[in-house]
Amino acid sequence: MSEEKTAAATSKTAPSQSQGVWSSIVGQKKVIAQLQHEVKHPEELAQSWLLTGPPGSGRVNVALAFAAALECPNGGDGTCKSCRSVLARTHPDVTVLSTSGVTITIDQVRALVESSEQMPSLGPWRIMIIEDVDRMTERTTNVLLKEVEEPAPHTMWILCAPGAQDVLPTIRSRCRLVTLAVPSTDEVTDFLLAQYGPDSHFAKTRLAAHRAHANRQTKSKKSGKQTAHGDDGLPLTPEIARQDARIAQGHIGLAVLYALNRQMVRDRGVTVRGVLGLRRSSDGVVLAGKIVDSARAQAKNEVQQRSEQKSQQFLVENGLKSTRDIPPALRGAYNDAVGKAADQRREATRVERDIYDRVLNDIASVYRDICVLQADAAGSAGIVNVENRTAVQNLAIRLSPRQAIDRLQAVEKARRRIQGNGSAQLDLEALLCALVPPFDPLHN
Numbered sequence: 178m179s180e181e182k183t184a185a186a187t188s189k190t191a192p193s194q195s196q197g198v199w200s201s202i203v204g205q206k207k208v209i210a211q212l213q214h215e216v217k218h219p220e221e222l223a224q225s226w227l228l229t230g231p232p233g234s235g236r237v238n239v240a241l242a243f244a245a246a247l248e249c250p251n252g253g254d255g256t257c258k259s260c261r262s263v264l265a266r267t268h269p270d271v272t273v274l275s276t277s278g279v280t281i282t283i284d285q286v287r288a289l290v291e292s293s294e295q296m297p298s299l300g301p302w303r304i305m306i307i308e309d310v311d312r313m314t315e316r317t318t319n320v321l322l323k324e325v326e327e328p329a330p331h332t333m334w335i336l337c338a339p340g341a342q343d344v345l346p347t348i349r350s351r352c353r354l355v356t357l358a359v360p361s362t363d364e365v366t367d368f369l370l371a372q373y374g375p376d377s378h379f380a381k382t383r384l385a386a387h388r389a390h391a392n393r394q395t396k397s398k399k400s401g402k403q404t405a406h407g408d409d410g411l412p413l414t415p416e417i418a419r420q421d422a423r424i425a426q427g428h429i430g431l432a433v434l435y436a437l438n439r440q441m442v443r444d445r446g447v448t449v450r451g452v453l454g455l456r457r458s459s460d461g462v463v464l465a466g467k468i469v470d471s472a473r474a475q476a477k478n479e480v481q482q483r484s485e486q487k488s489q490q491f492l493v494e495n496g497l498k499s500t501r502d503i504p505p506a507l508r509g510a511y512n513d514a515v516g517k518a519a520d521q522r523r524e525a526t527r528v529e530r531d532i533y534d535r536v537l538n539d540i541a542s543v544y545r546d547i548c549v550l551q552a553d554a555a556g557s558a559g560i561v562n563v564e565n566r567t568a569v570q571n572l573a574i575r576l577s578p579r580q581a582i583d584r585l586q587a588v589e590k591a592r593r594r595i596q597g598n599g600s601a602q603l604d605l606e607a608l609l610c611a612l613v614p615p616f617d618p619l620h621n
């Protein structure tokens with residue numbers, strides 16, 4: 178009741194830019210202005226959209242904010258029940274298809290197409306959001322094609338992908354394209370401080386719970402290394418926020434992961450120093466082994482934790498104390514909720530791939546810095562790996578500009594091979610061996 182009053186009180190003022198449902202979107206002023214214009218002129222509204230931006234650019238958050246603004250009676254105030262339920266992904270008319278597996282299955286898309294044809298129940302639109310439309314085979318895409326070309330009168334499709342080139346031209350040409358900008362380091366820093374700085378809601382109310390959770394994680398890994406309270410960099414200082422924003426290179430999601438998990442920042446440091454320290458092929462083989470072992474362990478741990486959370490949630494929802502109390506009649510439902518072993522393996526594969534993708538970004542950042550230094554552009558473009566500036570400078574002198582660019586291309590080749598189901602171990606070994614700089618008697 179009181180919530181509705183608040184909503185009514187705030188709805189008098191129309192939401193302006195970066196307010197209401199748009200308030201958590203970082204560094205996308207132009208895109209927000211464009212989408213707000215669309216919301217205000219529904220008579221010209223396109224019904225199929227393709228939102229592109231690199232992983233971590235927050236494209237799904239933009240899709241959700243757009244959906245919330247379209248469903249909201251006040252154009253996206255961010256406070257009414259409709260806005261809040263869309264953003265929480267619980268609105269009955271807004272469906273988000275995300276995949277924990279490596280690809281989106283044809284059955285998932287068929288189910289989505291089927292429900293897209295139903296009339297919306299609460300708001301003016303039935304909105305279907307697909308998080309990674311690039312994770313679809315051509316056959317699956319064909320199921321979607323007709324719907325995207327001619328959606329039902331009250332249906333809107335919002336497809337998300339890293340880049341327009343990752344989507345089949347047949348889909349691309351039927352959608353209105355929205356390209357997200359890469360937010361600047363300043364914008365990401367400000368966002369991190371607002372979310373996790375000393376004055377943030379997080380620092381005041383959720384930090385203790387976050388630490389307790391992080392300690393449980395550390396314990397369950399039995400690594401023996403405990404993060405002492407206050408040693409996790411939280412609440413963020415401006416220096417740490419800036420460092421996280423810099424190494425995340427405009428990826429909001431990644432910046433948040435760094436802010437909440439110092440171990441990830443340390444792992445990144447190991448990769449970067451390892452790449453800078455490559456002297457011979459055997460160094461490459463050793464580093465590849467380390468990266469793969471760590472990625473597998475992390476993926477296994479993450480999937481295990483997710484399934485423990487799901488199990489816990491199931492027990493709470495059914496008023497049970499432990500898994501031993503589950504009556505035979507609920508066993509099947511329990512297994513469905515927690516996921517089969519095969520599903521968990523698929524999920525782990527996807528998590529592992531995402532980690533390799535991050536590692537490849539870290540490796541590429543070294544050669545990106547080298548190109549910047551060689552072009553004498555550090556003043557304007559900035560250096561990502563400030564912590565290793567001397568080593569980066571030394572390598573920039575040893576490599577020719579051509580050799581630096583070749584190395585960036587080698588990273589992209591490895592990325593394609595790993596995404597295309599290659600053996601991560603072999604592909605990383607080949608890459609890291611190819612990155613070893615030419616022999617130099619002064620440095621070897």
Ligand SMILES: [Zn+2]
Pocket residue numbers: 249250251252253254255256257258259260261
């Ligand atoms: Zn609203």
